[in-house]
Amino acid sequence: MAHDIHITAEFVKGATKPEHFPESTLPEIAMIGRSNVGKSSLINALVRHNRMARVSNTPGKTQEINFFVTDMNFMLVDLPGYGYARVSKGQREQFSVLIRAYVLKRPQLVLTCVLVDARHDPQPLDLAILEELELAGRPFAIILTKCDKLKPAALIEREQQVRDVIQNCQYVVDVVPTSSETGLGRHQLLGLIKRIVNLSTQVPS
Incomplete structure (x- = not known):
């Protein structure tokens, strides 16, 4: 059995504007995905906490970027869900500006985890996020949820389909199938995060 990775996290702050982002030198790992993709459940499963990230039956409830400091020397960042129709157009535009300001420009961000519901084909908004990250040269991983x-x-077929979609991407680091219910992929995802964080903090010789 693989050695388990334990992680704890503590809420730092929520930000609704770029100027509210915390001042920190820690590398940051961001979680982003469509509303109700299971993002909050996955975050809670990663840290084995029932309520660290609020789980809601109302898609689009997370309306700010939430920052959590972990005991693995990185910041875990929960971004607003995107693509929910019942959120007003003004809110969607605000989310878009906020999300872009963070994922495309935040110097501390070392990996963006794009969550995709494994039950469905990647949606146009998912593909748009991947394209923007690729064009901006920002490393990302695709996390399949609800596997x-x-x-x-x-599941094998879905994972291969996703790998085919990103086969020409230079900045994708992995595709990780997960389940918040069974714990599938938890060790693999935390191992990936640990590796990326360690690489980002190495001092060039």
């Missing part, structure tokens, strides 16, 4: 809802053969 327990698929049969093994269907």
Whole structure:
């Protein structure tokens, strides 16, 4: 059995504007995805905490960027969900500006985890986020969520489909199937995060 990775996290602050982002030298790992993709559940499963990131039955409830400091020497960043129709146009535009300001320009950001619901094809907004990250030269990983809802053969097929989509991307670092219900992928994702954080903090010789 692989050695388990334990992680704890503490809320630092929420930001609704770029000027509210915390001043920090810690590397940051961001979680982003469509509303109700299971982002809050995954974050809670990573730190094995039931309520660290608020889980809501109302898509689009997270309306700010939430920063959490971890005991693994990085900041975990929960971004607003995107693509929910019942959020007003003004709110969607505000989210878009806020999300772009963070994922495309934040110097401390070392990896963006783009969450995609494994039960469905990647949606146009998912592909748009991936394209923007690739064009900006920002490293990203694709995290497939709710994988327990698929049969093994269907999950293999979905993962291959996603890998085909990003086969020409230079800045994708991995595709990780996960399930907040079963714990699938938790160790793999934390191992990936740990590796990226360690690389980002190495001093060039």
